[in-house]
Amino acid sequence: MDRSVDTVVVGSGFAGLGAAVKLDEDGRRDWVMLEKGDSLGGTWRDNVYPGCACDVESHLYSFSFFPNSEWTRTFARQAEIRSYLEDVADRYRLRDRIRFGVTVAGAEWDGEGWDVRLADGETIRARYVVFGTGALHEPSVPEIEGLDRFTGSVFHSAQWDHGRDLTGRRVAVIGTGASAIQFVPAIAPQVQALTLFQRTAPWVLPKPDKPISERTRRIFRRVPLVRAAYRASLYWRHEAFVLGFLHPAVMKAAQRIGQLYLRKAFAGDAELRKKVTPTFTMGCKRVLMSNDYYPALRRDNVAVETGRITRITERGVVTDDGVEHEVDTIIFGTGFAVGDGMSRMAVTGRDGVKLTDAWRDGSQALLGTTIAGFPNLFTIVGPNTGLGHSSMVLMVESQVNYVLDAMRTVDTHRAVAIDTRQESQDEFNADIQRQLEKAVWSRGGCASWYLDEHGRNRTLWPGYTFTFRRRTRRIDPSHHELIA
Numbered sequence: 001m002d003r004s005v006d007t008v009v010v011g012s013g014f015a016g017l018g019a020a021v022k023l024d025e026d027g028r029r030d031w032v033m034l035e036k037g038d039s040l041g042g043t044w045r046d047n048v049y050p051g052c053a054c055d056v057e058s059h060l061y062s063f064s065f066f067p068n069s070e071w072t073r074t075f076a077r078q079a080e081i082r083s084y085l086e087d088v089a090d091r092y093r094l095r096d097r098i099r100f101g102v103t104v105a106g107a108e109w110d111g112e113g114w115d116v117r118l119a120d121g122e123t124i125r126a127r128y129v130v131f132g133t134g135a136l137h138e139p140s141v142p143e144i145e146g147l148d149r150f151t152g153s154v155f156h157s158a159q160w161d162h163g164r165d166l167t168g169r170r171v172a173v174i175g176t177g178a179s180a181i182q183f184v185p186a187i188a189p190q191v192q193a194l195t196l197f198q199r200t201a202p203w204v205l206p207k208p209d210k211p212i213s214e215r216t217r218r219i220f221r222r223v224p225l226v227r228a229a230y231r232a233s234l235y236w237r238h239e240a241f242v243l244g245f246l247h248p249a250v251m252k253a254a255q256r257i258g259q260l261y262l263r264k265a266f267a268g269d270a271e272l273r274k275k276v277t278p279t280f281t282m283g284c285k286r287v288l289m290s291n292d293y294y295p296a297l298r299r300d301n302v303a304v305e306t307g308r309i310t311r312i313t314e315r316g317v318v319t320d321d322g323v324e325h326e327v328d329t330i331i332f333g334t335g336f337a338v339g340d341g342m343s344r345m346a347v348t349g350r351d352g353v354k355l356t357d358a359w360r361d362g363s364q365a366l367l368g369t370t371i372a373g374f375p376n377l378f379t380i381v382g383p384n385t386g387l388g389h390s391s392m393v394l395m396v397e398s399q400v401n402y403v404l405d406a407m408r409t410v411d412t413h414r415a416v417a418i419d420t421r422q423e424s425q426d427e428f429n430a431d432i433q434r435q436l437e438k439a440v441w442s443r444g445g446c447a448s449w450y451l452d453e454h455g456r457n458r459t460l461w462p463g464y465t466f467t468f469r470r471r472t473r474r475i476d477p478s479h480h481e482l483i484a
Contacts, residue, residue, distance in 0.1 A: 004125040006030035008116050010104050013042020015132030015380035015396050017085060018063060021092045022400045028407065032124065033098040034116075040089055040098060042134060044082040049160040049179060050186035052078035055207075055289050059227070060234040060391045066091065069220035069227055075209045106346030109375060112416055117346075127417075130403060131342055132380045135459070138337040138344075142174070146312040152328040157183055158336070164329065168192045172317050172327040174309070176202055178288055180333030184302075185292035194302045195325050197309055197317065200446065201275065203258045203282045207289035238390035242464050245283050245388050248440045255282035265294035272297065275304050283388065284444025335449055342379065349374035350419070363458050364429045365420075366479060367472055369399050370406065372425040375417035375483055378403045384432050385468075386450075386459045388441070394465045402472035409475060415482040424479035435462040 007023060009016050012035040023031050039045055054061050058071035061081070066088055072080065089095050103119040107129055116124045139156040147154070155161040157179040170193045173180055180196070181204065188194050220227040244251040258278075266273035276297065278285075297304055307319030316326040342363075347355035350373045358364075358373060365371045368385035369378055380399045387395060410418050436442055436457045441450050450459045461468055 002122045002124065003032075005032050006126065007032075007128040007130060008114070008124055008126040009033040009130045009132060011035065011042060011132035011134065012037075012040035012085075012089075012098055013044065013132065013134055014063075014085070014393055015134055015399075016042070016130075017088050017094065017132075018393075018396045019130050019132055019380060019400050019403065020094050020097070021063075021065070021088070022404055024092065024094075026404050026407075031097060033094070034102045034104055034118070034124075035098055035100050036103045038100050040100075041082045041085050043158075044078055044085060047158050047160075047179070048078060048162070049157045049183045051182035052179070053182060053209075054081060055178065056238075056391045057234050058212075059231045060238065061393055063088065063393060064231075064397060067224070067227060067231070069217055069224075071212055071217075073209060073211055075207065104345060106348070107377070108346075108348040109350060109377075111350075114376065128376045128378070128407060130378045130380065131382075133342065134381045135336065135386065139332070140334050140337045141332050142334055144309060144312050147330075149314050150312050150330060151314045152330065154330045154332075156332045156334070166191050166329065169329050170327045171195070171329045171331060172197060172325065173331050173333055174317075175333035175335065176200065177333055177335045178286060179335070181288050181290045181293040183331070183333065185290070185296035188296045188299055188302055192301065193327075194299075195317070195327065196297070196302065196304050197319075198275070198304055198306050199308075200280075200285070201278045202285060202288050203255065203278050204261065204288045204290055204293055205258055206261055207291050209291070235390070235394075239464055239466065241389035245441070246435075246439050246462065248281050248283075248443050251281055251283045251440050251444070258282055261294075266298070269298065272304065275306055280446035281440055281444035283440040284446035285448045285450075286388065347374070347377075349377070362452050362454055362456050364425060366425045366428050367399075367402060367468075368395075368461070369402050369472070370418075370420040370425075370480070372420040372422040375419040376410070378406070383458045384429070385461055387465070388460055390465055395461070395468060398465070398469040398472040401469075402475060405473075405475050406480070409477070409480075410482065413482050415484055417483040418475075418480050419483060420480055421478075424476075428479075432462060433457070436460070 009019050009031055012033055016033055037045055054076050057074055058076040062068055068084055105117045105119045107114050107116045114126045114129045116126055139158045141156055153164050166187050167190045169191050171191045172195050173184055174197045176198045244254050262273055307321050309317055310320050311318050316324045318324045353373050363383040365379055365382045368382035380396055385395050406418050439462055441457055450457050452458050
């Protein structure tokens with residue numbers, strides 16, 4: 001072995017940093033964090049496209065143990081969130097145990113611990129492995145005939161080419177997800193022409209974003225109880241949204257707000273309004289928020305193309321009506337390969353079982369955190385922990401609590417490891433899927449990245465965050481077995 005530690009933490013975004021802080025607080029300081037990038041921040045380091053911002057309010061999209069009175073907007077932008085994560089690392093003195101530029105190739109359990117293999121050939125021995133890699137870090141680029149022959153510039157929103165000056169360019173934007181509705185308004189004023197290739201029109205709501213005044217920030221600094229009360233109000237307002245996601249009939253009533261927004265935004269342009277009107281129930285796909293996306297689509301230099309892309313030529317994009325749309329730049333706003341992060345690593349558990357085989361029919365874990373047959377291995381933001389209504393930081397903190405309780409259980413019983421019982425994992429996931437089958441994500445009339453190739457929702461948590469927190473406060477001994 002090149003090195004031995006108690007715990008390896010993979011990833012330096014919210015999940016990894018949150019786990020590291022709590023490991024230290026629990027007296028577990030013998031850990032190392034492995035980060036493939038050259039700096040910390042996870043998705044908030046990688047996504048630096050114009051207009052990048054969060055769609056959850058700043059004061060809720062932050063750790064409860066490290067509140068920030070200095071947020072300058074209701075919804076923080078990318079640079080401010082990344083700066084916050086840098087502050088977390090500095091405040092809790094984490095940097096000296098983060099190894100940057102390190103890619104994890106795999107991990108193997110040998111009955112007593114994990115051998116974590118790095119891409120450069122190094123192996124780190126660890127008792128525990130905590131994967132905080134998240135779901136939104138592998139850009140998804142669709143396979144389109146002829147893409148390799150295009151002579152212009154091509155990039156994904158998560159790999160933005162800042163060396164490419166878009167002034168006066170003819171740009172094709174493929175995709176209408178959360179990233180696209182942010183960068184399209186940001187670049188539309190500078191390009192010569194922008195053609196937005198839309199496969200599915202998303203539901204868009206107005207974004208109640210505004211600057212947070214210095215006076216308000218001063219109150220938050222001086223009276224922490226006011227700041228805490230504000231965060232609590234945000235929390236409970238978001239929890240109320242769960243009812244709509246779990247009951248499509250309720251969501252249909254809520255989508256009237258989106259319909260009113262559409263009518264107002266495209267008054268006098270019925271043709272364009274028809275193009276961008278969704279044909280599914282709100283919430284089936286991710287609900288987006290923007291104040292400038294619809295106005296950007298009405299610009300004279302912006303066109304919305306709803307035809308199916310059949311191929312790409314050296315000079316442009318061809319749609320199924322035979323029209324070639326000449327462009328010199330293609331930007332993909334097609335999101336991420338959700339759920340592929342861990343499955344791309346060679347992770348081998350008990351009895352030589354590979355994670356890819358264990359997840360052959362879809363990724364599964366108990367409470368999104370522990371995987372049967374993979375002792376002392378934990379996934380933060382694992383299967384079925386995603387949210388459609390609130391802050392993922394809430395889920396991260398809950399899962400970290402669960403991980404620490406599992407580690408304490410091993411210590412208390414002087415065991416080698418803790419593993420999840422297969423029957424407990426199966427029962428949990430069967431129950432989750434029963435709940436999801438009734439929700440808007442399954443019955444809303446759309447296909448989304450929430451669903452895997454089998455049509456199963458392996459992404460979202462079907463309920464309230466306080467329910468998840470209650471279930472992860474302590475491990476249930478009956479769901480696990482200790483390895484002596």
